[in-house]
Structure formats: C-alpha cells, structure tokens
Amino acid sequence: MCQKMEVVLLILSWTILCHKIQAVEILLLPALKHLLLKFSHHQSWIPFKILSCGLPDSMWGRFFRNAELEKMVDQDLTRLYPERGSYFQTSGCQGMLRRILLLWCLRHQEYGYRQGMHELLAPLLYVLHVDVERLSEVRKDYEDHFADKFDGFSYHENDLTYKFEFKKFSEYVGDGSEFEETSVKASSLTELDPVIQTIVLLSDAYGAEGELGIVLSEKFMEHDAYAMFDALMSGAGGVVAMAEFFSPSPYGSSHTGLTPVIEASAAMYHLLSVVDSSLHTHLVELGVEPQYFSLRWLRVLFGREFSLEDLLVIWDEIFARDNKKFNKASDSDAESNSGVLDSPRGAFISAFAVSMILMLRSSLLATENATACLQRLLSFPDDIDLGMLVEKAKSLQALAADAKNSNSLLLHPGLYEGRKLVLSRVHSLPRDSTSPRTPLGVEPESYWEEKWRVLHKEEEHKQGAVEEQGSNIRKRWSERVKLRLSRTESDPSPSKKNQRTQVSKPSSRRSLLEDLARQLGSDDDKENTGCNDVEHRDKVEANGNDVTDKKFSNIPSCVASEENSPNFSDPSSPVHRNGDQGNQSESSSVASNSCIDENEAELGGTNPERPVLRVSDIPDGLASRCTNDDSMGKSASGMKERRSLSGKFNWILKLGRDATEGTSKRPGASKGAKIGNDESGQNNVPDSSSANGCDNSSWTSKGETVDQNLIVSLRNLGHTMLENIQVLESAFEQDRGQMGPQEENGLVGKGQVTAMSALKELRKISNLLSEM
Amino acid sequence: MSYDYLFKYIIIGDTGVGKSCLLLQFTDKRFQPVHDLTIGVEFGARMVTIDGRPIKLQIWDTAGQESFRSITRSYYRGAAGALLVYDITRRETFNHLASWLEDARQHANPNMTILLVGNKSDLAHRRAVSKEEGEQFAKENGLLFLEASARTGQNVEEAFTKTAAKILQKIQEGVFDVSNESSGIKVGYGRAQGPAGGRDGAVAQRGGCCS
Numbered sequence A: 001m002c003q004k005m006e007v008v009l010l011i012l013s014w015t016i017l018c019h020k021i022q023a024v025e026i027l028l029l030p031a032l033k034h035l036l037l038k039f040s041h042h043q044s045w046i047p048f049k050i051l052s053c054g055l056p057d058s059m060w061g062r063f064f065r066n067a068e069l070e071k072m073v074d075q076d077l078t079r080l081y082p083e084r085g086s087y088f089q090t091s092g093c094q095g096m097l098r099r100i101l102l103l104w105c106l107r108h109q110e111y112g113y114r115q116g117m118h119e120l121l122a123p124l125l126y127v128l129h130v131d132v133e134r135l136s137e138v139r140k141d142y143e144d145h146f147a148d149k150f151d152g153f154s155y156h157e158n159d160l161t162y163k164f165e166f167k168k169f170s171e172y173v174g175d176g177s178e179f180e181e182t183s184v185k186a187s188s189l190t191e192l193d194p195v196i197q198t199i200v201l202l203s204d205a206y207g208a209e210g211e212l213g214i215v216l217s218e219k220f221m222e223h224d225a226y227a228m229f230d231a232l233m234s235g236a237g238g239v240v241a242m243a244e245f246f247s248p249s250p251y252g253s254s255h256t257g258l259t260p261v262i263e264a265s266a267a268m269y270h271l272l273s274v275v276d277s278s279l280h281t282h283l284v285e286l287g288v289e290p291q292y293f294s295l296r297w298l299r300v301l302f303g304r305e306f307s308l309e310d311l312l313v314i315w316d317e318i319f320a321r322d323n324k325k326f327n328k329a330s331d332s333d334a335e336s337n338s339g340v341l342d343s344p345r346g347a348f349i350s351a352f353a354v355s356m357i358l359m360l361r362s363s364l365l366a367t368e369n370a371t372a373c374l375q376r377l378l379s380f381p382d383d384i385d386l387g388m389l390v391e392k393a394k395s396l397q398a399l400a401a402d403a404k405n406s407n408s409l410l411l412h413p414g415l416y417e418g419r420k421l422v423l424s425r426v427h428s429l430p431r432d433s434t435s436p437r438t439p440l441g442v443e444p445e446s447y448w449e450e451k452w453r454v455l456h457k458e459e460e461h462k463q464g465a466v467e468e469q470g471s472n473i474r475k476r477w478s479e480r481v482k483l484r485l486s487r488t489e490s491d492p493s494p495s496k497k498n499q500r501t502q503v504s505k506p507s508s509r510r511s512l513l514e515d516l517a518r519q520l521g522s523d524d525d526k527e528n529t530g531c532n533d534v535e536h537r538d539k540v541e542a543n544g545n546d547v548t549d550k551k552f553s554n555i556p557s558c559v560a561s562e563e564n565s566p567n568f569s570d571p572s573s574p575v576h577r578n579g580d581q582g583n584q585s586e587s588s589s590v591a592s593n594s595c596i597d598e599n600e601a602e603l604g605g606t607n608p609e610r611p612v613l614r615v616s617d618i619p620d621g622l623a624s625r626c627t628n629d630d631s632m633g634k635s636a637s638g639m640k641e642r643r644s645l646s647g648k649f650n651w652i653l654k655l656g657r658d659a660t661e662g663t664s665k666r667p668g669a670s671k672g673a674k675i676g677n678d679e680s681g682q683n684n685v686p687d688s689s690s691a692n693g694c695d696n697s698s699w700t701s702k703g704e705t706v707d708q709n710l711i712v713s714l715r716n717l718g719h720t721m722l723e724n725i726q727v728l729e730s731a732f733e734q735d736r737g738q739m740g741p742q743e744e745n746g747l748v749g750k751g752q753v754t755a756m757s758a759l760k761e762l763r764k765i766s767n768l769l770s771e772m
Numbered sequence B: 001m002s003y004d005y006l007f008k009y010i011i012i013g014d015t016g017v018g019k020s021c022l023l024l025q026f027t028d029k030r031f032q033p034v035h036d037l038t039i040g041v042e043f044g045a046r047m048v049t050i051d052g053r054p055i056k057l058q059i060w061d062t063a064g065q066e067s068f069r070s071i072t073r074s075y076y077r078g079a080a081g082a083l084l085v086y087d088i089t090r091r092e093t094f095n096h097l098a099s100w101l102e103d104a105r106q107h108a109n110p111n112m113t114i115l116l117v118g119n120k121s122d123l124a125h126r127r128a129v130s131k132e133e134g135e136q137f138a139k140e141n142g143l144l145f146l147e148a149s150a151r152t153g154q155n156v157e158e159a160f161t162k163t164a165a166k167i168l169q170k171i172q173e174g175v176f177d178v179s180n181e182s183s184g185i186k187v188g189y190g191r192a193q194g195p196a197g198g199r200d201g202a203v204a205q206r207g208g209c210c211s
Helices: A002-017 A022-027 A030-039 A043-054 A059-077 A082-088 A091-107 A117-141 A166-175 A194-202 A218-237 A242-246 A260-275 A277-286 A290-299 A308-319 A344-359 A361-365 A370-377 A386-405 A415-428 A445-465 A467-489 A494-503 A514-529 A531-553 A556-563 A574-594 A600-604 A609-617 A620-636 A640-655 A657-665 A669-679 A688-700 A708-738 A741-747 A750-770 B019-028 B069-076 B091-095 B097-107 B131-141 B156-172 B198-210
Strands: B005-013 B041-050 B053-062 B081-087 B113-119 B144-147 B185-187
Touching: A059 A091, A059 A117, A082 A091, A082 A117, A091 A117, A091 A218, A117 A194, A117 A218, A117 A308, A218 A242, A242 A260, A242 A290, A260 A277, A260 A290, A260 A344, A260 A386, A260 B069, A277 A361, A277 A370, A290 A344, A290 A370, A290 B069, A308 A344, A308 A386, A344 A361, A344 A386, A361 A370, A361 A708, A370 B041, A370 B053, A708 A750, B005 B019, B005 B097, B005 B156, B019 B041, B019 B053, B019 B081, B019 B113, B019 B156, B041 B156, B053 B069, B053 B156, B069 B097, B081 B091, B081 B097, B081 B156, B091 B097, B091 B131, B097 B113, B113 B131, B113 B156, B131 B144, B144 B156
Parallel strands: B005 B053, B005 B081, B081 B113, B113 B144
Antiparallel strands: B005 B185, B041 B053
C-alpha cells in the first residue's frame, strides 16, 4: 500500500510541475483515478491538494474540484426521495441524474452544484420516464404502427465518451426495448384511439420530419432531461431562471444588490402585504423573514411542499405561463427595477407562494413567535385542495404582476398608513376627477376616467361572448348594491356589535385596523342620520363598483375566487354564506333598480349560481377544515370582523394600487379619517366613510329583512362561537405539538381532557346555532 | 405550556454530518437513516427542564451547504445557543470547523453558547477524528464538547441540555440582558423580570391558559 502511494505521490508531484502538458491526461486512467481518490483524503495529501488548488487551471486542481463535486452530488442523490425508492433510487435513474447534474455543473461553473438542484431535475426525469413507459406500453399493443427500427440499436456501445456506470445504464435502457409479437392488429392508424394515434405519430421516425419526428424516445431520455433541466435553470431566454435562486450574487441588473432569492422573497411578501396586510404585518412583527421559508419553496419550486403528483400539476401551471419579461411602458420609474420574477411565470410563482401562505392564514395568525410560524410554513399540510390553491394563485397572478410596479415600496414598514388612505379613497377615485379632496394621487384623476372608459369598452365587447364573466360581475355588483341598501334600511343594533366584541377572545396582539374600525363606527352613526342622501350615493357608488368590477373582469378567476373567498379569508362558513347570498340575490336585484346606471340591464339577470356551486363542490371535510383554519386565527386575535374587512379592503385597495405611491407620501391616516368625516353630510362622492361602510355592511347586513334579523344574528353568533372554539382547539394543539415526546404524556393532565370535551359541547351548540 | 425561558438554538456544520438527524432524535426520539437534505433551514421545538425550570428550545436546523452570507447571516440572529456538528468518520468535516466557528463569531451574538458535537459516535470503527482532537479543539476555542450518536440517541439529549444549562448559568451570572431579544432569550410566564413587554405578555397569556 505504502509503495503504491509513493508511486502516486511521485506521479502527482511530477504532474504538478508540468501541469500544462496535456499529455499527462493519459495518466488519468480510471484505475489510477480511483487510486488517487482513495488516497486523496489521507493527510499527507493535503499539501498537494492545496498546492494544486492554488493553480486554478491546473489539471489537478480541476481533478480535485471535480472529485469534490462528484462526491457532493452522489451524497445528495442517495438522499433523493428516499421514501420513494421505487424509481429515483434505481441505478438507472441515479446514473442519469448524476451525469446530467455533473455535466450541467461543469458547464455552468459560475453556479456549480448547489443542494436542491437535483430535486429540480428529478421530476423532469420522472415525467420522461413515465411517458416513455407509456410509449412502450402502446408500442407493445400497436406494434404494427411503429415502423421505427432505430430504437433497437443501442448507440451507447460505440460511444467512447460514455464512461459512467455504463453497464447499469444500458441494462436499464434495454428493459423496455424488446416488445413482443402479441400486438393488436388495427387495420389503419385512423381507427385508433386519438390519444394512441398521437403517441404513434409522435414517434414516427419516417414521417414528415424524419428522425426529428421522434418526440419521445427511450434513448434520448437523458438528452431530453438535460435539455429540459438546462432550460429550467437558465430560463431559456426568459426571466425566471431557476439557477438564479441558487446564486449568491445579486441578480443581473438589479440595483437593489439583493440576491435573487431574497429579491423574489421580498416581492412575494409585497404581494402578501397587498392581498392580506394583516397577515403580512403579523409575520413581519414576528420577525419571519420571507427567505427563511421561501428559499426552499423557490429553490426546488415547491418540490418539498407537495407530493410529486401534486407538484407536477403545479409545475404544469407554472410552465404554462409565459416567461417573457413584462412590458412596462407606462411606468418608467419602476422600470429600473428588473425583478427576478418579472414575467407572467414569475408572477404566478409569487402568487402561488402567497396563496400557500393564505392557506395557512389562521394557523399562522395563531402563532406567537417566528419559529412556530416558520415551522408551519415549512410543513405544509398534504391534504389541501390543490385545485383551489391553483385557482387562488391564478386569481392573484394579475395582482402579482401589478405589484411589481410598486416594488419600490417593498421594504417600507410604514406602508399601512398609506394603504389605509388609499383604501378609503378607492371608491371616490373613478368619478371624482375634480374634487379638491382627492387631488393627491400621482396619477392625475383623468387617468382613472380614461381607464374606466377603456375598461368599460372592453367589458361591452366581452359581455356577449363570455357569459360566465358577466354573471360574476353582475353578482358582485348586485351583491354590493344589496349590501349597501340593506345596510341603510336596517342598521345593526349596537347590542349586536357588542356581542361580537364580547365573544371574541381578548388578545394582547395589536390590531392594525383598530382605527379603521373606529372610522367604521362613526360611519354607522352617520348612516343613521344621513339616509336622505343614500340614493344619490348609491348611484355614485354604483359607478365606483362598476369600475372595480370591470377591473376584475379582466381577470375573471379573480372575481370568482374573491366571491369564494370564504375558504381563504371570509370568517363565515362557505355554505351558509352562500346560502345567504342566494336568498338575498333576488331582493337585491330589485333594490338595485333604484340605481340609475347604464349597467342597469345587467342587474335584472343577477345569477350567483355559479360561485355557489363552486363552493359547494368543495368536499365537506375540506371546506370545514379551511374555515376552521381560517376562523381560528381571526378570532385568536379578537379581530375577526376587522380582519375580514381588511381582507376585502385589500382587494379593493389593489385597484387603487397605482395611486398608492403618491398617497403614502401624503397626509397621515388621521387626515384620511378626517376627510371621511368632513364629507359625510355632503351630497357628494362618498369617500372613506362610504367605502368602509360598503364593506362594513357585509357583516352587519345579514339581517336583511326584519323577519330574518333574529335568525341571522343567532347564526352569526354561532359562527363567532365556532370560530372561537377553533381558536381554543388550535391553541391546545399547538401546545401539544410543541411539547417533547416525553412530556406529552405526563403533562397533558385531566384538566386538558375536560377542557377538550367542554369544547366539543360548545362546538355542538355553535353548530346548531349556525345552522339556524 | 408555560416556560421560564425560551432559547433559540441553531445547528451548524458541514452537509451530511447529521444535523437534521440530531434534531429529529431530540424532538421525536427517532432516527431516520436516510434523511432528506435540508434546503435553507428547518425547525424544531421541545421543552426541557433544567434545574427544575421548564425551558423551551426552538431549534433552527440549517443547511450544511448553505454558503450565502446574506441568508445565513440572519439565521444566527438572536440565537442563544449553537450546536456545531462534525462527523467523526469524515475528517474534512472536522477540518472545516474553524471556518464554521468564524462564521458564527462573525454573525452571532458574542455571548452565544456553542457546543461542539462529534456525531456518529456509533461508527467508532470508521472513526477518523479522535475524541481527544475534538476535546482539544473545543478547549482551544472555548466550546463545550460531546460526542454523540443520532442513531443510538447517545448524548443527544445531553448536547441540548448541557447547552441550555450553560445559557441558564450565563443568565444567572448576568451576562445576558434577557429583556433584549437579540440575546436569543425570552422570558416566559411565571418569571416576571421587570415589566413584561407586549410580546412577553402574549407568552404569559398562553402559558396561563393552558397550564
């Protein structure tokens, strides 16, 4: 052994001396390589390694670096989907993964190998593998249609460059290539199932495109996987290049100096702040930095958060989106910030991440420290409704794209002040081009008029063609009108409001919308006295809503999902809530006749059926789970209504987004409130007060008719109760989860058991109430 | 659950030395021979009792390969204790300790308690780093030291509790300003040291309702 080593040492020192002589490469026979590696960890080699690494281009330097790389890749590959041993741990798969990764890393030395890359590659290879298997199945059954004899030829045998685990690989490849004679004799291609037909045509080596016609082939699987992986990593000329998320250096032309993953995380948080500012605030206050969890989400493109089957669905959605950079002709100042997610695909990724966070909303709101919060974010439940998640992401995508424009606000902790202002201004914007109370935006008000007109035209154009959209819009519209009217008819009794406050659990957590709520309160008072201007206001507001809705109509799913938002952000149970809507829609459409508006015609046909169906389609368990989750958090903070309000506001807020920049610089929140108050008596465009009031009514107006008042308030009580129970339960659960395994048995005492059973009883009662 | 203190821990060390396995053994009392590699950071929490005092540990288990300063820097923030792990069967993981230590010293609270763990002590036949070397390194750098095995569970519990005991001792000596969150220590319910701030209040409330 020692002798051998001396020989190797000799060779090594010699080659170091003349490392530029290319002929030395001959020495690198596999056997020698093996020997070298075997001893390379011996301590006496360290000086040599240091020496060789000091010469960056030396062959030995490269040799050791590559050996390190191989070792690292191998180590990680053995840990790839260990529980899914079936395919990923087969030698064939491992060999391909290894070669592809090594090759890619060698060709992209600026990135090198980073942990997680293999988990981006594996699903790609898996998809190819599944497709190839399917192909060979079809081939077996419909052999006659496959005239291609090329596949029988194993090209590897003549491939001198092929070195890695050749035998294993060829065995693997060889498995499927012999097909049997027992094939179905179909007389002609056209008689086949269209799916089969496609498969056959796609592998027609002698078709119109010759060999290029072979889209899928076993022997090109590895090549394909490499090409796909490379495209994924480099972004294939697009914006979202996965390799960036592994890069420690700032993104291309970014002036922020942030690494791409941090920049993308910030963009994601920004979107969250737009969609759900209360949750965002909560996370920020706990010190949950987005990259703590989004690093993993982004690097492996959600691969760790979902099962492979679900992941493929998500990836389909992601890759279906264009990866071209956004055209932002309108905003020249934001242009300089070229975000790493600055494409439809990037926007979707961001939107998807945010909808994941929203999915966990209540459980996140229930946490009290960063670690607990992160623990939940990084152990995403595996029983979620993926379809819903994707829908939600789709609905947020447009916002995500828009949010890019205001990226400059990203790290502003004081956003909320400005936001509240915008919030209160949203409804006044479309109409009030000359009002002295809204002179503040960066955008001239005429901009809004113009936008309105454009949107309106689009809308008219669409209306005939897209019935669904129309119904969504109408529903939304009429609902708002309804809510407004009913609120003015029957204002909630103060006692009812008190009840709510009492029921909700007192909390030390601060509520960002407290002053907003105060505004709401004063607004209610005003409403009582100022009913005579209601009609006029309604008319004006109808216009406001109109524009709102039209904006949404550009992203129909957005509307739909907001309607269905109970699952995400509405505190009441989806079923009941939709029941309400169904009941009330008729009267609301009647009521809305009092509004003189060009969209009047639409109102008659209000048909909220679609959204209702959608929600009820959701499996029971899931729906209730979502609501549970949701409500827990809200009442945990004792801010259920306000939070839900804020959720709604955030949607509206988004519409006024573009004006935010200006607003945030201007007067404080108090002034915003003042504006609202000053205005209340005037027969003018409603400002903050009516904007608030409108949404306010969504929870106060449940008792639409006098008869129903009692029942509805009981029902509400039931909901509130249920939510609080869920909070308690989640608190228990949380504690149990955080205890060590030993403590669990010892410390979960009798008291807790009785408390749990009491909770169950309460739950029954609240169920009864809410079912009234 | 009420607790007197809440400590944030961070586990660092080369990739594949068994950081996640140590955590899993500590929190779940089980061993997973092939553990998923950690991307970014993962989390665990457990209660321990030191000197009759309930203490909650929140553990950040970091990725070994993570070398992005901009990201790793923030992992250290507010950590009261750290487990610096190497693999006794892989010499290079021991050789890298110095750079890990430098990282920690650079980004962490200077009072952070660090315990050096020589993991995989069950694989004594493949040992590449002697126990004495480990002890020596720890001594030179003022670290606590243990050899442990995430597989058998040997010394795993001790690694975490020994660190906690040291932190507790430092608190009693007045080294830490426990009201300052950057120390990685939060005072829990039942230990009112001075006026409780907003977040401590929240902790107290929860502790109160469930104990």
